[in-house]
Amino acid sequence: MSVRLLAHTPDAARVVAAAARLCYSDATALSLMEGLDETKASAFLAHLNRSGHFSPFEHASFTFAVDGISRVCSHQLVRHRLASYSQQSQRYVEMGSVRVVLPPSVAGDAEASRVFLEAAAAAHEAYAKLVALGLPKEDARYLLPHGWETRLVVTMNARELHHFFSLRLCRRAQWEIRDLAREMLRLVLAVAPSLFSLSGPSCVVRGTCGEARPCGRPYASVEELLA
Amino acid sequence: MSVRLLAHTPDAARVVAAAARLCYSDATALSLMEGLDETKASAFLAHLNRSGHFSPFEHASFTFAVDGISRVCSHQLVRHRLASYSQQSQRYVEMGSVRVVLPPSVAGDAEASRVFLEAAAAAHEAYAKLVALGLPKEDARYLLPHGWETRLVVTMNARELHHFFSLRLCRRAQWEIRDLAREMLRLVLAVAPSLFSLSGPSCVVRGTCGEARPCGRPYASVEELLA
Amino acid sequence: MSVRLLAHTPDAARVVAAAARLCYSDATALSLMEGLDETKASAFLAHLNRSGHFSPFEHASFTFAVDGISRVCSHQLVRHRLASYSQQSQRYVEMGSVRVVLPPSVAGDAEASRVFLEAAAAAHEAYAKLVALGLPKEDARYLLPHGWETRLVVTMNARELHHFFSLRLCRRAQWEIRDLAREMLRLVLAVAPSLFSLSGPSCVVRGTCGEARPCGRPYASVEELLA
Amino acid sequence: MSVRLLAHTPDAARVVAAAARLCYSDATALSLMEGLDETKASAFLAHLNRSGHFSPFEHASFTFAVDGISRVCSHQLVRHRLASYSQQSQRYVEMGSVRVVLPPSVAGDAEASRVFLEAAAAAHEAYAKLVALGLPKEDARYLLPHGWETRLVVTMNARELHHFFSLRLCRRAQWEIRDLAREMLRLVLAVAPSLFSLSGPSCVVRGTCGEARPCGRPYASVEELLA
Missing domain, CATH: 3.30.1360.170 (Gyrase A; domain 2)
Incomplete structure (x- = not known):
């Protein structure tokens, strides 16, 4: 990012x-x-x-x-x-290579990372096949993973x-x-x-939490939040 | 739909x-x-x-x-x-089976359909594996296809x-x-x-097109558009 | 009202x-x-x-x-x-008679009421004169009091x-x-x-006041507020 | 202005x-x-x-x-x-002297101008009287003319x-x-x-008028409009 x-x-x-x-x-x-x-x-x-x-x-x-x-x-x-x-359009721009966001929880687990990266590569391969078959990019992208950049x-x-x-x-x-x-x-x-x-969540700004189920780990300050 | x-x-x-x-x-x-x-x-x-x-x-x-x-x-x-x-959350609701929208362009092509459906099934399988490995649903879903319902x-x-x-x-x-x-x-x-x-696009409502690149097939009426 | x-x-x-x-x-x-x-x-x-x-x-x-x-x-x-x-237009609708909101503070004071009602009537009279002189209603209304209905x-x-x-x-x-x-x-x-x-101000909804200068008379409930 | x-x-x-x-x-x-x-x-x-x-x-x-x-x-x-x-508040700021917008139609007519200016002065005088009587500014202003600045x-x-x-x-x-x-x-x-x-009305931007009752005097250009 x-x-x-x-x-x-x-x-x-x-x-x-x-x-x-x-x-x-x-x-x-x-x-x-x-x-x-x-x-x-x-x-x-x-x-x-x-x-x-x-x-x-x-x-x-x-x-x-x-x-x-x-x-x-x-x-x-x-x-x-x-x-x-203003957002980049997947209708008009072709997605040439695998560009997918890897969640930290996945990155921290070797087996999960393997599954994730293989699946993302396979999804892009299928996308590329559909484009090669002459299908519109805007339809081929229905196969791209949610994590696509x-x-x-x-x-x-x-x-x-x-x-x-x-x-x-x-x-x-x-x-x-x-x-x-x-x-x-x-x-x-x-x-x-x-x-x-x-600026920030209620714990930082007002010192209290308004959530129905608080996380239990309120931030003490903006500095802590940005650290 | x-x-x-x-x-x-x-x-x-x-x-x-x-x-x-x-x-x-x-x-x-x-x-x-x-x-x-x-x-x-x-x-x-x-x-x-x-x-x-x-x-x-x-x-x-x-x-x-x-x-x-x-x-x-x-x-x-x-x-x-x-x-x-108000939208169904993929953070909180587990996606139990393959539910993906098949674009008509893909549905009309046997080879493309095969590629599409296999890829969608494989993506969901990888999602399910990540969930089974204990990863948060909100992260596993990074693998679900854009076409997911x-x-x-x-x-x-x-x-x-x-x-x-x-x-x-x-x-x-x-x-x-x-x-x-x-x-x-x-x-x-x-x-x-x-x-x-x-009601509808400019061709129906005003009888003219305002697009920089008109489609060349203006609708004559709301009825035609809904037919 | x-x-x-x-x-x-x-x-x-x-x-x-x-x-x-x-x-x-x-x-x-x-x-x-x-x-x-x-x-x-x-x-x-x-x-x-x-x-x-x-x-x-x-x-x-x-x-x-x-x-x-x-x-x-x-x-x-x-x-x-x-x-x-959608609001009634003073550009198109002629204001035929005096219709002005009398603030309670004014209504509770005989001298103030007299001043207020005379001034409102005089303002409307001047408005009517301008309309009679052929001026646009939309301009004559510059004389109508803010309290006009x-x-x-x-x-x-x-x-x-x-x-x-x-x-x-x-x-x-x-x-x-x-x-x-x-x-x-x-x-x-x-x-x-x-x-x-x-529903209502913070005193009713959260039991606290967020104003920089609180009024000192918080409402205890919606009922009190509506009484 | x-x-x-x-x-x-x-x-x-x-x-x-x-x-x-x-x-x-x-x-x-x-x-x-x-x-x-x-x-x-x-x-x-x-x-x-x-x-x-x-x-x-x-x-x-x-x-x-x-x-x-x-x-x-x-x-x-x-x-x-x-x-x-962000707008100047008449609740908090006292209106010390007559400051009212004179419409050009009124300014162009000697009799109308006299009526207008006298009425505006009288309205402000009544406002000042109410303030002097101890009424809140926010209520006294109900007498100020719509044309107030x-x-x-x-x-x-x-x-x-x-x-x-x-x-x-x-x-x-x-x-x-x-x-x-x-x-x-x-x-x-x-x-x-x-x-x-x-930029401007439809006559300038599209060369046509969309009003139900056109004014009959379309602008030819932004320059004419600004002249």
Whole structure:
């Protein structure tokens, strides 16, 4: 899996803080933004974050290039509807070689790995036979394993990212989308730390768990979660 | 594939017509609705439909039970973000026997069918082996073919259904989601004919094609499309 | 203010419960729904509600006719984006007589009431003068007071309604949209009690307050809130 | 009315073009983006624009500071649900002096202007009286005219902007939101010309009108519309 940040709203913390301030001021957003340095913006964002007033966070947008996640993971990802996606098409692009995500549980077991890799190779061979027989790629791919790799460009705003992190960094989420979420959080923390300093599942953000069946191993901090 | 209508807004045509009328009247929606019989509502909806004023169509909602579509098709389906989905989970439900969608192009070719069915069976066998070795179902499924069957409950409002039909009944869409869209259109036409009498791709609705590369075989009518 | 339920998903509790069960079963949604009576559905929904798994609640939809709220209130209302609205147009409908919402704080003060009613009448008189001078209604209305009455048809699904109630039944919301939310909650409780038995601001639902500045008068129950 | 661009996705044309290309290539989005200069990206975007494939346009986001539009206009604006808004609150900010938008039709008529300005001043005077009597600002504002000025921060992506321009630059839209849309189009054209070179109502984009009652004065080009 490779995740990169393709683009993001410049000066995001000041834009979000100015938008939030506008609601309670009689001044233009531009003058509010000019009056905010990074430190003041940070302090104000921490306050919004703690009180759950996330709507101004929507003004900051982040675009990721995601390569090498499975179609299992992309099917989960695109269920987040407040986001934008462009995905590599298996209808138009021919799958020339075996590219499948190996789950860590499988990788850690020699016998399972053998079964897995042989089955993935056999599936791709059957796919290639169908293509060679003249069948449409879009139909031959019905044989490709769910673990087949895909590529996407994904855009989410900072409010949706907080929501995404709260669900997908929880230990109850599947390992692959958790890995993806962790990479995304690392990237946005690097460019907009004050927007994401307090982000993640309920154990990290509120110190409590809302799941019906808690995992029993709450994270103590964002740092632990990213370690 | 099996598609059924689980529920829908009762008296949908009159609800939509009353909402549309409200914008231009000085009367309550309730009195407007009482003043509309099915015939008047139909005439008014035909007018809205032709002039592209679809926002009142959002007040009518339709819930479908979809069984036996492939995960290829469900991955395309859930890209429609103005809709609601509940989908059978492969993380929690064990896949006990081979249930895979056979594309018509494959079914029509003896050699391709043999390759396809053997490969699907082999993939499921490998899946079962991994489960027997104690691996999590959620990881074993990385071997299941994209064509594996799934189940969903899907809710869309009438405006989004029009949009869905315009894209997914076009011959450029893949055959499986076109089959699904056709079943859905049949079902909603049966219970709310005046909401959907003019629905489908641009060739049917406007008599012209907006695609960069037209298919060259435009539909003449909804009837032809459903035949 | 008058709020009525124009339409709603029939048998909503069973539809939602069947959709939720589908995720963890190997059965069709139809058979799951047939296997659920009202009592079983209720028990299951209470479980979903407590654990915050609201996505199946989206399959149930509710359409309201709202008459006689102010444009202050409707401007707040339409900020809820996961909903559908049709609103009476002041561009096309002439405002023939004074119809303005009198805030309770004003109504409780004789001097304030006098000022308010005189000013509202004067504003309407000026509006009528402009219309009589031949100006477009859409421009004359720039003089109508914010409190002027409007009508809407509003559709929300049960998930969004829970979100709406959590924000708009809080004592920090303005009295008018709280009155509206209270009427809406009464109406949906009457037709789908098991979907809404635990609904409202955080004090009611979780027993705690998430506001930065709590009001200090938490509600103990839905009943108290509706009393 | 004053409209400024607070922030936007940097290098938006190349980001959108790379995302669009990803669907049909076997390459990373990053490498596709590096392979695109402004000219190639432009040519590709023109192709997407003409064929109506707008989904990759969602990856580019634009944030505007809007000052001095009326609450009539902001009520229309926030009906666009695929956007983010932060608006100055009349609950918390006291309205110290008369700030009301004068419609051009009124400004062009001496008698109408006199009536309008006197009525607006009288309304504000009544508002101030109520505040002086100790009434909450949030209730006193029920007397402020619809034309009262407000401020917002608005974020839309390029796809929603195209949709917004198609509806709100049509001569059938009210003059104030058309003025706003025109300012917004000017601003995005300056920073991302290839994303918006073909944008506006149906007469400009398709050369035909889809309205039930056409205005009879179609625009010939974006230039005419902006003149």
